[in-house]
Amino acid sequence: MLLSAFSLSATNYIRDGKKCEIERETCESPLTEASLALERILCLAPSRFTDPAILSSLSHAWIVSYSVIRRGNTIALKERVALCTGICFAAASASKRASSGEILVGLVDPGLEYINQLAAEFAQGNRLQDISSQMADEIRLLASLFRTFATAGSIQATTMESGCNTSSNRRTQLEEPVISMVQKSWPTVTKIATSFSHDKVSACS
DSSP states (O other): OHHHHHHHIIIIIHHTTOHHHHHHHSSSOHHHHHHHHHHHHHHHSGGGGOSHHHHHHHHHHHHHHHHHHHTTOOOOHHHHHHHHHHHHHHHHHOSSHHHHHHHHHHHHHHHHHHHHHHHHHHHTTSSHHHHHHHHHHHHHHHHHHHHHHHHHHHHHTTSOOTTOSSHHHHHHHHHHHHHHHHHHHHHHHHHHHHHTTTOHHHHHO
């Protein structure tokens, strides 16, 4: 239900231009409420959401968020971090390393593609101030993703999982995909750091 609420909020709520009107009437937007609620549930009981169909739906929600952003709409960093955190905890609870690794790839790849898109637009001199802020958010989100996945893995390592002889084995299984994706992301991050070191917003991220 919450996942459906997030998807509807991310598409209809922003697309129909209802954002400002609703936020004037409430302290939080429907998208924020849906994101935070989904995060809480996934973090409190991640093992209940490790079915492949559920994990696939969660990954789809992540892709939907990028589709919304690419259309020129805005999703606050807080909302995206909340969604990312919940998905990371669910992914870290998956009993198979392959499942966790695939989900991590699915979370990282859209971010790297979007960062490269923003960098190309920035180099062309388009929307410099907006792109600088967006790029900084993407880098922060990427860092939060890796940090959260690693944290979730450490927490899950305290519980014996099916197929793992020891909790240390479980921790190792979850560290490997993180290290792999950090290595994959590093060229993009260092390129941004080198190319946009003169930009204070991007540099601070």
